[in-house]
Amino acid sequence: EAQVTQNPRYLITVTGKKLTVTCSQNMNHEYMSWYRQDPGLGLRQIYYSMNVEVTDKGDVPEGYKVSRKEKRNFPLILESPSPNQTSLYFCASSFYRDRRPNTGELFFGEGSRLTVL
Amino acid sequence: DAKTTQPPSMDCAEGRAANLPCNHSTISGNEYVYWYRQIHSQGPQYIIHGLKNNETNEMASLIITEDRKSSTLILPHATLRDTAVYYCIVRAPSGAGSYQLTFGKGTKLSVIP
Numbered sequence A: 001e002a003q004v005t006q007n008p009r010y011l012i013t014v015t016g017k018k019l020t021v022t023c024s025q026n027m028n029h030e031y032m033s034w035y036r037q038d039p040g041l042g043l044r045q046i047y048y049s050m051n052v053e054v055t056d057k058g059d060v061p062e063g064y065k066v067s068r069k070e071k072r073n074f075p076l077i078l079e080s081p082s083p084n085q086t087s088l089y090f091c092a093s094s095f096y097r098d099r100r101p102n103t104g105e106l107f108f109g110e111g112s113r114l115t116v117l
Numbered sequence B: 001d002a003k004t005t006q007p008p009s010m011d012c013a014e015g016r017a018a019n020l021p022c023n024h025s026t027i028s029g030n031e032y033v034y035w036y037r038q039i040h041s042q043g044p045q046y047i048i049h050g051l052k053n054n055e056t057n058e059m060a061s062l063i064i065t066e067d068r069k070s071s072t073l074i075l076p077h078a079t080l081r082d083t084a085v086y087y088c089i090v091r092a093p094s095g096a097g098s099y100q101l102t103f104g105k106g107t108k109l110s111v112i113p
Helices: none
Strands: A004-007 A010-013 A019-025 A031-038 A042-051 A054-057 A076-078 A087-094 A112-116 B009-013 B018-023 B032-038 B045-050 B061-064 B070-075 B084-091 B107-112
Touching: A004 A087, A010 A019, A019 A031, A019 A087, A019 A112, B009 B018, B018 B032, B018 B084, B018 B107, B032 B061, B045 B061, B045 B070, B070 B084
Parallel strands: A010 A112, B009 B107
Antiparallel strands: A004 A019, A019 A076, A031 A042, A031 A087, A042 A054, A087 A112, B018 B070, B032 B045, B032 B084, B061 B070, B084 B107
């Protein structure tokens, strides 16, 4: 089954304790991205990756790191989490838009709910 | 990518057509209009996309105005399961900028029995 898998789905941690949220896709997609969702603010992009070893900042990259060493994986790293990073996180992936018959649609994971105390 | 404007919320009676508007007045000629929806706190789901012509699939229809400055997503016979937040975004063809996507706040559609 084609899917984007995130882990953990739920996590409660404390300020300053490094954590990694993993994201893996099995669709051979080049593009991957991380979003955070907060009440009243919609979905905001954190980082994205065009392909292996190619990453770039989205709208809200502060406090986050990413890496893309393999095509299928795109982990989100919080080196020193703070309470303002308490949020619902989504990973997404897609082919490039101009790769026919690609529709350019993004496939999203089920989300990771992170609480930083 | 151009920004979009959507009403924060809408209601629709079950079985009736739901028409969700989106304004994208600064859209560029090569940018597509995409619609996604998010049920509860699940991952957003792709619905439909289009460039100039109206589009229809098994989920919905997309009507894009001739000047492309606005569009309407139509759910022909809304059911309770269509209650969700609907996001309209515009996206350019491949290129670094086309992948810096912000979904905004979307429209909360409530289907009422």
